[in-house]
Each structure stands twice: as C-alpha cells, then as structure tokens.
Amino acid sequence: MTVEMATGGQGGITEPVMEPAAPLAASSPDAPPSRAPGHATRLRISEIFHSIQGEADAVGWPTVFVRLTGCPLRCTWCDTEYAFHGGQWRDIDEVLAEVARHRARHVCVTGGEPLAQKRCLLLLARLCDAGHEVSLETSGALDVAAVDPRVRKVVDLKAPGSGEVSRNLWSNMGHLLPHDQAKVVIADRADYDWAVARVAEHRLAERCQVLFSPVFGRLAPGQLAEWILADRLQVRLQGQLHKALWGEERGR
Numbered sequence: 001m002t003v004e005m006a007t008g009g010q011g012g013i014t015e016p017v018m019e020p021a022a023p024l025a026a027s028s029p030d031a032p033p034s035r036a037p038g039h040a041t042r043l044r045i046s047e048i049f050h051s052i053q054g055e056a057d058a059v060g061w062p063t064v065f066v067r068l069t070g071c072p073l074r075c076t077w078c079d080t081e082y083a084f085h086g087g088q089w090r091d092i093d094e095v096l097a098e099v100a101r102h103r104a105r106h107v108c109v110t111g112g113e114p115l116a117q118k119r120c121l122l123l124l125a126r127l128c129d130a131g132h133e134v135s136l137e138t139s140g141a142l143d144v145a146a147v148d149p150r151v152r153k154v155v156d157l158k159a160p161g162s163g164e165v166s167r168n169l170w171s172n173m174g175h176l177l178p179h180d181q182a183k184v185v186i187a188d189r190a191d192y193d194w195a196v197a198r199v200a201e202h203r204l205a206e207r208c209q210v211l212f213s214p215v216f217g218r219l220a221p222g223q224l225a226e227w228i229l230a231d232r233l234q235v236r237l238q239g240q241l242h243k244a245l246w247g248e249e250r251g252r
C-alpha cells in the first residue's frame with residue numbers, strides 16, 4: 001500500500017491520501033510527476049462537475065471543476081469538508097477525457113488542497129497542453145513554485161479568523177505572476193485589518209490582482225465594500241456567484 005502524505009508546511013495536520021492495494025510503482029509516491037502510464041499518474045479525485053465559475057478572475061465562465069481529495073488545513077469556515085476524505089483514484093488520462101466531454105474552455109483544479117497530491121502538477125500541465133484555460137485554487141500553505149506558469153493561480157492568504165494563519169507560506173508571494181490572484185477570505189474587522197497590512201507588507205497589489213471575499217453568512221458583503229471604499233484600497237471585492245445561483249448545493 002502506498003501513502004501519499006499531504007504535508008502542509010511545518011507542524012500542521014497531515015492528511016494521508018491512501019492508495020488502494022495496487023502494483024507498486026518503481027518510483028516513490030513523492031517522486032516528481034511522471035507521464036508514464038499507470039500508478040504514477042493517478043490522483044484521488046473527489047468530484048468532477050460542470051458549472052459556472054463563482055469566484056476569482058474567471059467568474060461567470062462555464063467551467064469544469066476537478067476537485068482533488070484531501071487537505072492538511074482545517075479552516076473554521078471551510079465549505080468543502082466533504083473533500084477531506086473519500087473520492088476515487090483516477091488516472092490523469094481518464095480525468096482529461098471526462099473534462100473534455102464537458103466541452104468547456106475553462107477548467108478549475110480545486111480541493112481540498114489540490115497541491116497536497118504532488119501529481120496535481122502533472123494534471124495542471126496536461127490540462128494546459130490540452131488547450132484549456134486552467135486555474136488552480138490553493139490554500140497558500142503549500143509551495144506553488146513548480147506550478148506550470150500557464151496556470152492562473154488563486155492563492156489564499158489565511159487570515160486569523162480561518163484558524164490557520166500560521167500556515168501561510170509567505171515565500172509563495174514571490175511566485176505570483178500578473179495573471180494570478182491573491183485571495184483573502186475575511187470573517188470580521190480584525191481579518192480585514194490583517195489583510196490590509198499583509199497586502200501592503202508584500203506589495204501584493206503590484207504583483208497581481210488582490211481579492212477580498214467575505215465569509216458567507218458571517219460578514220455582510222456590503223460592510224466589506226464600505227471598508228474597501230473608505231480605505232481607497234486597490235483590491236477587488238468578490239462574492240460567490242455559485243451560491244447566489246444555487247445556494248450551498250454540492251457539485252455546483
């Protein structure tokens with residue numbers, strides 16, 4: 001049995017993603033992604049579905065979502081806890097074929113924390129090779145340095161209200177490209193003040209788009225808008241269009 005360990009920085013929870021009994025691959029599960037067929041190209045997938053992108057720069061585009069299983073974090077306001085466990089092992093070729101069947105240009109690789117499975121890097125590159133506009137939603141706790149530069153990264157900064165502020169991997173700020181986005185989910189005024197300070201400290205608005213998003217059901221979007229306007233911040237307020245359309249229905 002092979003275990004791919006989703007490690008999320010120092011001292012945090014680790015979430016093992018267990019391979020079922022299968023022929024052992026020649027390489028370690030932590031080896032760099034390979035294009036060799038079989039075991040080395042499998043990922044634990046929670047779900048694949050076609051919907052409208054509800055967040056970030058690609059909001060509104062019909063998008064295929066590929067949700068990977070597992071996450072080493074436990075944000076207090078997480079809305080995808082069902083992706084912490086379960087799912088199915090699927091070969092990357094099979095994932096690409098299912099994505100193609102939906103005939104959407106945009107593909108979002110999300111989780112959980114998709115980078116907790118190292119083969120996610122190969123999936124991202126293969127999706128780009130297939131001609132898709134690819135985005136990656138990541139917690140900001142794992143290193144994004146090796147992500148294909150064609151991918152639009154949406155990198156979270158975990159504010160104190162998430163309960164995971166210590167997990168921010170600040171070296172990731174150096175890997176943000178102009179088409180990427182740094183996103184802060186904000187639960188209250190303390191989170192907002194923290195976010196404003198981090199944006200200034202890391203000059204994030206000069207690196208990429210900065211997104212401020214209120215925690216659904218905890219901070220009124222209008223309140224966050226007032227704070228942004230009062231401070232003349234050059235950040236984008238974002239909601240969650242999919243929740244306006246379908247509430248918290250899974251697979252939407």
Ligand code: SF4
Pocket residue numbers: 071072073074075077078079080081111112113139
């Ligand atoms: S990083 Fe994302 S998936 Fe993981 S606990 Fe936080 S919100 Fe949930």
